[in-house]
Structure formats: structure tokens, C-alpha cells
Amino acid sequence: MVYDIYSWDNRLIVERINLAMERISQIKSEKDIRFGDFFLKLSRFLEQVNDLRIKRDTGEFEKQSFEELNISQNELFYDLKEENYNESVYNPDVLEKLCDKEFMSPLLSLSFEVRAALITVFEGDLEGFVNILELFLQVYGICLEGGDAKEVSEAIYWYASDYLDITARKKIIESFTTSNRFFYNIIMNDDLSDLRYLFKFGEYIGENEIKTAKYLNSLDMETVRLCAKTFVDGYRDGFVAMQKDISKRSIVSLIYRIGFERIVKEAVILFEDMGFEVVLDRKPYRLADMSHIRNRGICSGGVNRQFEYDHKYDMNIFTKKAYLDRKFEISKQTFEEIKENMARYGGPALMDAFGDTEFLPVKKTAANAFVEKQNNLMNNYRNEMMLLQDEYIDTSGTAFCIIAWPLPSIAKEPEVYLNIFDDIIRINTLDAGKYKEAQQKIIDALDKADTVRVIGGKDNKTDLTIKLHELKEPSKETNFENCVADVNIPVGEVFTSPVLVGTNGTLFVKDVFLAGYHLKNLCITVKNGMIEDYICENFETRDDNRRMVEDSILKGHKSLPMGEFSIGTNVVAYNVAKKYDIFEKMPILIAEKMGPHFAFGDTCYSHDEESVSYNPDGKAIIARDNECSIKRKTDIKSAYFNCHTDITIPLVELGDIYTNEPDGTNTYIIKDGRFVLEGSEILNE
Template sequence: MLIYKELLQKLNSEVKDEYEKDLQKVKKIFEESRDLKSTFGKYAFVIADKLLFYAELEKEFSKNYYKENSIDELEATNTQLFDELNEDNYKVSFANPEYTTEIFGNDLGALFASYYTSVRSSLDFALEHKIYALQRKLRQFIELYELLKIGSEETSKYKKVIIKLTKDLSLERSAIALLERFAPEISIYEDIIMNADLSNINYLYQYGKNISANEIKTAEFLINYPEKKIDKLVKSMITAYIRGFEHSRKDIKKKETLKIIYNIGQERIVRELVKGFNELGLKVILNDAVSTSANRQYGYDHRFDNALYFDKDFVDRMIAHQEKVMESCSDYLSKFSGPIYFDKFGEKPFNPIQKKTCLKLSEEQQKFNQFYGVSMNKMFQKYIPRTETSFSIIGFPVPDIGEQFESIFEDTLALNMIDTEHHEQIQQHIIDELDKAEFVHVKGKDGNETDIMVKMQKLTDPSKQTNFENCGADVNIPVGEVFTSPKLKDTNGVLHVKETYLNGLRYENLTMIFEDGYVKDYTCSNFKDEKDNKSYIKENILFPHETLPLGEFAIGTNTQAHVMSKRYDILPLMPVLIVEKMGPHFAVGDTCYSWEEDFAVFNPIDGKEITARENEHSAMRKTDIQKAYTNCHTDITLPYEELDFITAITKGGDKIDIIRDGRFVVPGTEELNIPLDKWEK
């Protein structure tokens, strides 16, 4: 079995002498490039300065660093690390492809911005004391400087140096990265979670990530939060995670680890979760802490930087390489039970600028990307099969949401604590009616042009089978929804939403036309140019496909969540996790059962098997797995007030209303309308 600390020590010791020599060379470059008058010289100077700063930080970085420095000093260092990404500074940053293109021209601009971004990523190497990785970046820069100092404009020479590092694969280096994700003895942030003085916000800077008002205010809010409420929340989350295994009839006793992905500032909740899971014999991996992005445009600009090297040779080599890496770490992978993910909402909406200067994947590279994604998923199914794992997602607001943050937090907590078993009983009434349907007709109103007929799968034995899963609060918190995988053939119509946010991106008048279950055409009104509208959807929803199947049709039943969004006027800020529970939604991409279609699942109330686990697209896994999966799943929700009706239509033509004029009308669901009626009064 590979041991992380031993492996890290070995890799670092192998390059120790070379690292010190290369540091001296970069110091000389720093002094030399300071006097160069050219833009190439300035570029080299800024990179040398950054690499030396990271090297110095690596030497100083330790637990004591945050105890010995004042809050002002820690804030100053954090600003130094991330300030250039702030909106105004980013305009003249070498990380901005628009700026580098303006300076270096079309051929070198995107390349130099991409390389500069890779240099910035070396910060993580410094904080994790990965001398071997820093040394590789130093050596790469030294070689690149030979071209920069003479002002070479030969793009191919620069590109050769830049991509050489990426294509240099190493089993040990890759094993380090995989172990960080799945080996419990690493838990990079465990010391912060379990030992930091949470009443002193200095600890936030120990992450080495961008620390904004969101992180600081969240930490300050939670440190004074009532202990009883924290305990109740934690017990509820642990119960939900275990319940996810029980409902899907998976044995969590076979597993030893799980991962918690949280937002910086939420350490008080995470600490109690760790204690609770430890009592159950589950070790928590803590290596994923999320902070507020310094500038989301930065990430958006560089989302396709792999276009520099993503060819067939690289994909084939990487797949073969990753198979060896996973095999070497298989002991850790087999013990992993799944993740708990803290979703966040309330950040200011992001409307990305579409830049023609950014790197983009060619059509051929998009095909390679799809092939690689499916191949990697297939590989993970071998070592961490979905038929043996589960997950849980829960959402909380961040202070960016506004002055009512604390009230919104309390109401969100109430949403997350809704009695799931009672809610599932109500949802069962809806499922009983939907299971009579051959089609479900969904129609919008008041400017919503949705008009779609969704074909249901055929039930061969309705006494034992159902099309819809009764989803309570276990894998997806809060409750509730009922969902199915529609039959693609004969699913036709228009899906339209006036305004929605998907994966943090805003869409105006998002419209998709479906023909036999696939997206035939699409548009939105974000941009004046229709080409930009289509490109926006293709790159951010369909990518890397020309079309996608309708993988899911669902009806959200959490009217309490809908009213909360209205009360605080925060609908555009709500996460998909909650929004999908606030009305009917349609997901383009894979079904909810991807990679586990052949694993039988049953509803908790009536014990019926949910047989609608595949559609015609995912069924292709039996003949060509590369054609069966899209590697995406994007939920698009219609709000209740834009909904004329949802009607089940039986094979005999009878119509059974589920929702009419924005209200649930199935007997037994009256309780769902109470929050809506109270709000309107």
C-alpha cells in the first residue's frame, strides 16, 4: 500500500539539491528581467517574482505562521496572493487573455495567459510543501526564459516548453494527487477543523485560499450559533447520509471513509460532523474546502486551457496511466463510501463576458473530451462503483446574500429539517396518479411558453413497479421531489424559462425545443447576437455535445422553499439543489441512475421497484458505452407561478391534473398549498 507521507518525502528529497540550484537561477532571472525594456521582459519579471514569492511562502508556511502573525499581516498576505484577480486589477493581469492578446498578439496572447495561470496554481504546491512540483515549475520557467529574453515570437517553441510538463506523466506524482482525495490519513485540513481556535478568525488564513467577507462573517456567525441547533443539524445530516444507503439497500458497513466538501467558515458544523461519523466508525477525509472566488471571470476564461495539449495521444496515454494509478491506490478507493457536499448560495449573479481571445476546444478535441470523460467514469466504477456508494448534498446561504443573511440562514435550516417521512407520504399520492400516465403534459402561462408532452416508460406490472422515485431528504436535502427517466421517443415540445441560473450562470428566456426526447434547437436572449446566445448554451449546457437527451422529468413539491425565495426576493440567488424542489424541472443529459441502471431500487413507502432507470440513450451502454453517457446533468426548473398545469394523460385519454394554476390538486396533497396560500394573502 502506498503511504502518502513516505511518497511525498521521497519525491521531495530526490529534487532537493536541484530545487535550490533552480531557485538561484530564477533569482538571477528576476534581477536580469527587471532591466529588460520589452513586454517579454516584464512578463518574465512578474513570473519570476511570483515563483520566488511562492518559494518563500513554502518555507514560512506552518501552523505557527498563523499564530505568530497579526490579523493585519495575514490579510495583507492574502491580498498579495489574490488581489490581481479582482475585477479592476484583472483587466491588466497576465492571467487575462484579453490583456495578453492586446500586448503579445493573437498567437501568443492566449498561450501566455494560460501559462501564467498555471504558474499561479503553484501556490497550492507551496502550501502543501510539494518541493518536487515547485521544482518542475521553476525548471519550466528557466527554459521558457531563454525564449522570452530574446523576445522570440515563435509560438510553437513556447508551446513546446509549456505543454511538455503536462505530458510528462509520473505514477508517483499522480498517486500523490489521488491519495489526497481518498486516503484518510492525509486530510489536509483536519488540523484546522479539529484543533483550531474557531473564536479567532486568524485560522481562516491557514487555508491559503481567498478569504472574503463571506468566509469571515460565516465563521463569526457560526461561532456564536446555539449549540443545540448545531447538534440537531449535525444529527439530521448524519441520519440523512446513512438513510441514503438504507433506502438504496446498500451496505455502508463495508465502507470505512467518507469525504466532506465544505465552505470555509463552516468549520464549527464540520467539526461536529467529524466527531459524529467517527463514533460510527467512519473516518472523514478533509481535503476540499471551498472559498469565494476572487473573480469568476478568471475561471471562466480558462475553462478550456487544456486545448493546448488535448489530443488523441494525450488522452490514450492518460487513460492507460490513470488505470495504473488507480490500481496502485485501490485499497483506499474500495473503502470510500461517498461525499457530503455543502452547497452555497447568495453570491452575486455572474454574467460572464464571452471573449474571443480565450482558448477553446476544437470539435475534434470535444470528441476526445467526451471519450476521456466516459473512460474515466468507467474506471471509477471499477474501483468505486455507484452501486456501493451514496452521497448527500445540503445548501446554506453566504453573507453576500444581503442584510437578512441570518434570517435566511434560519429559514434555510428549517427547510433542511422538514420531516422527510411525512413529506414522502404526501408525495406518494402524486406518484400513484402519475403511474397511470402514458404522457405528462406540462404547460406554462403568463409569458412562459413551455408546452411539452413527456412520454412515460411502460410498467409491465404496476402492482410491483413504479416510474417515479419518491425523493425525501437523504441524498438531496431538503425534501422533496418525485422524478423519473422519461421515454425519449414521442417526448416532444418546448421548454421555456424567463430567467434562470444554471451552474452560477444567468440565462434570459432560455428555450429548448425537444423532438423525440432530444434537444433539437435552443436559444436565449442574453446577447444581441443570436450566434452568441447559441454559443453560450452550447458551451455551458450542451458541451461537448451537439444535442442532449432529456434525462429526467421531475415535480418539485417543496412549496415552503418557494415561498422563502419570494419572501426574501432571492430566487435568482437560490441553488439548483433547492430550486429543483420548487416546481417541475427537466434535466438534460444523463439520467439520475447513470452507471447503476442495473441496480434495483425501491420506493420507501410502497416498496415498489423504480423501473424507469434507463432510457433509449443510456441503454446503448449494452453495445457501446461511449455512446451511452453524456457526463452532464443540468436541471432546468419552472416556477409554480409560471405554470398553467401539469396533467397526467392515461392511455385511454383520461386526464388527471397534478397541478392546476400553480396549485397541487391531487387528493392528499392539500398541505403543499398552505405555504403558497398564506404567502399570497
């Protein structure tokens, strides 16, 4: 079924656009404008966006060369580019000098929402475009007439609230149906060897996107299909491994980083051959759709991560209970409207990318922020939305798949990037059979233990004791999942959900890349399975370092449980990281296979605890709950945290991992960073 998300008459919309643009075009000739520099910059941007709309309508856009499109893009993103941002009105530090303090918060929110006009035009959402134009003029009028900051804030609040029927409904429908074919049509119908297609997405296209697309065009079709097939087979095999009936599912959401379209196109073909409809959904770009924690969807690397960081809390202006209650009710109505599609939803397929240049965010006092009440409201809303979604998507029948590919920025020399990409293909296509047998030996030893101890090597302060669940029938039950290359590519880990009480100690990692941030000398103290203290050493001040950990791991919570303990077995991946000295740039998906890792947040089986899954040896995996998740039986709102962040200790930093069995026996799995358990030595090759 196709759901109508653009039901309005475009002729009437264009008339409104023309009227709004006529007024906006007059701003540059007006004098003594209150906060003039701010409104002049935003009005100029909106004029550029409208010029682009006209070029697209007349066909002129399609006729432009790659160089012309790139120049046009750089003009549209001029104020956000890193080299210009220190003088930009979108920068809180600059805006603070241009307007009265009480106007800072609403004008920051307005500036971010105005940027969304660009994507509305690319996607043909003219209603969204004109709504942004009219909001801008409304706020401009309030300031022109001497209105106060409260009036501006109320205008933005009611704009967001009044259009929730459109924005909230549209976002949900586009997440679970194929109603919006914007990305699909470009990927499947355009000539991907003509890189002009990149500029049709509306996202900022930088060197990574251009060089990635160029590189993929240089690969033979067999290699491209291998990359796509590994990804799609992993998704299909996830259903088999978890003993779920794939025939009952026929919708998959495919999320990827712009530039990888050649692989994505082959993946779409393979999914469709399996009988799946492929949803290609953009990362949220309107404030009404955004989360301060995570915004997942198709996107580029962006123009400036500091700009995104500065504006991550701009939705604070309408983060109120009445607004969130209304959004929840609209979401519920929309879920009911598309319940047939949601019943067929099989889960996400994520094609991740890694190798971005290091980014250290600067916290600006002038930027928007949540007060504690708003943070609690948003956490509760996210939790309630997840539970509502579970009513319409039976997660006991869903799977997922995730794979990662490197970006050109991972290496300074182009030929090194090509070599890294080749090695990542090799890692992602390793023989799972060899690992399955060695990992089973490790699981057999771990299943005899009451606790496991992990100790860091030289200069690593890790000393953790992990409490394991009791196996009532060891011949039929196991604590650890034998993870081969199905949902979680590449192959190479055994993992469990620990018991919290009795899990204690210190986790230390010298370098780790989390949520887009490079954390140095990360140290987390765990008491009875919960984070008790934390710090890193990226900044000079303790507060800044703790904020870094809060942004990348705690996700708005004061503490989180250890939801997973795993031993990574992929020494090939470790050696590739060592060969190119890219340990800190490896994505967690691969890094977690390169040594022991610990995830904070929900368990490995969040929202799917009641399902039963089995290892290849036929044993049921029983470690699916901990003391937090089990609360779902009595108080489901306090059971989940809706986050799960993995932190790996690379083998180079590791000392020992050994079991503590009830009779006092210790069995070493790893000693001095090498696998020593009989039957697992092959992993050292």
C-alpha cells in the same frame, strides 16, 4: 493504508528551489526582456510565494494577525482582483498587447500554472513548487534566447506529460484515500473561533468566507450539530432507502465551500462515529488535473470568476491523444494500487453553498479554446475514465448526500442573511413523513398515465409532453421515486427517467441559476427527448446567448437527452424564496423542489441502472433507463454524457400539470400553480 504521495528528499528540493529563485530574482534587473511585462509580473509573484514559504518554515506566518494575513493575501492576489484585472497580464485582452499572437496560447497556460505555486507551498508540495519554478525559467530562457512559440508550447507539453506519473497519481490517491490530511488537520485541530485559520488554506478568502465563519461562530453548538446531523443522517439514510449495505463501505469524500468549517467539523465527527474515514479533497488547481466542464472539490468562492473563465481551456496545449492515453494508463495503475480503498468507497457527501453575486462571463477571442477534435478527445477521455472507475467502485453499493447553505452575499443586510439561514435550516429539517404520504398520492395518479403534460402560466411559454415507461405489473412497479430527505436534502419531489421518443415540446424559465451563471428567459426545444434548439436572453447577440446555454447545460455536447422529469412539492421552500425574492439565487438542490423540473444529460440512475430500488410502498422503481443509457449493453461509450443539469419552473410561473391516461382520462396534479389532486392539498400549506 497510508499512501506516500511525497516520497522525495526535501533537502534536495530546497536546494533546487533556492537555485531557481536566485535566477528568478535577477529578472527584475535585466533589460530589454522579450515580453518583459509578462515575465516581470510572474517572477514577482513567484518571489512573493517563496517569501511565504520561508515565513511558514520559520513560524513567522503563524504569528501574523488577521489584518496582516489579509493584507498579505491581497498582495498575492492583486493582479487577479476584479478592480485590477483589466490591467493584468493574466487577462487575455492585456496579454494580447504584450506578446506576439502565436505566443498567446502557451503564455496563457503558463500564467495559470504559475498561480498553482501558491497552493503547492501551502500544502507542503515542494516538488510541485520547484517544478513550476523550473518550467517558468525554461520558458523564460526560450523567449530570452529568441526561441519560437512552438518551443514554448513543447516545453509546457512535456512538463505536463513528464510529471503525469506524479500529478495524475497524486490527484487520484487524494480523491479516494486520507493520505493528504491538509484540510483535516486545520478543521479538526485549529481554533475555529480564531478566523486566522481561513488563511491557511491557500485559497482566496473573501467577504463570503469571513462572514460565513463569523456567523457560524455565533450559533450555539446545538444548532451547528443539527445542521451537521441532518447532512450525515441523509447520507446514512440513502443507503437504507436504496437498500444498500452500508457496513461494506467506510470511506466518504466530503466536499464543501470554505467558511463552513464549524459545521464540517461536526460532520466529520459524526461520520467517524459511523466508522467512516473522511476524505477532504481540494478542487483541482493544476492544469494537468483540471476539466473544462467541472472541477469538484473543496474551495473558496475564488478571487475573480472572469479569470477562471478566461483560463478554462488552458489545458488545450496538451490535450492530445498521446497525452490522454498516457494519463489513462497511469490512472489505471493508480486505481489498481488503491483498489482496496476504492472497494470501501461509499460515495460523496456534498455541502453546497448558494447566493453568489451574479456573474456574466465575457467571451474573449484571445483566450484559449478547444478545437472540435480536442473537445471530442476530452469527452471520450472523461467517459472512459468514468467506466474505468466503475470497474473499481461498485456503484450498486454506494450512496451520496447533498445539502445547501446560503452565503452572506445573498442579502444586502446582515440581519436578512441571518433570517434566510434560519429559514434554510427549517427547510432542510422538514418532517419527511407528511411529504411521503402526499407524494405517494401523486405517484399513484402518475402511474396510471401514458404521458404527462406540463404547461406554463402567464408569460411562461412552457408546453411539454413527457412520455412515461409502461408498467407491466402496476401492483408491483412504479415509474416515480418518492424522494424524501435522505440523499437529496431537502425533502420534496417525485421523479422519473422519461422515455425519450414521445417527449416533446418547449421548456421556458424566466430566471434560473445554473453552473454559477444566471440565465434569463431560457428557452429549450425538445424533440423526441433530445435538445433540438436553445437560447437565453443575457446578451445582445444570439451567439453569446447560445454559448451561455452551452457552457451551463450542454457541457461540450451538441445535444443532450432529457434524463429526468420531476414534480417538486416543497411549497415551504417556494414561500421562502418568495419572501426574500431570491428565486434566481436558490440552488438547484432546493429550486428543484419548488416546482416541476427537467434534467438534461444522464438519467437519475446513471451507472446504477441494474440495481433495484423501491419506494416506501414496496413497489420497484422501473424507470431507470432511456434510449441512450440502454446502449450500455451494446456500446457503453455512447450510453453516457457524464452530466446532469436540473432546470426548474418555479410554481409562480407554472400553469397546469395533468396526466394523459390511455383511456383519454386527464387527472390534474397541479392547476394554476396549486396542488389539486385529492390527498396532496396539504402541500399547499
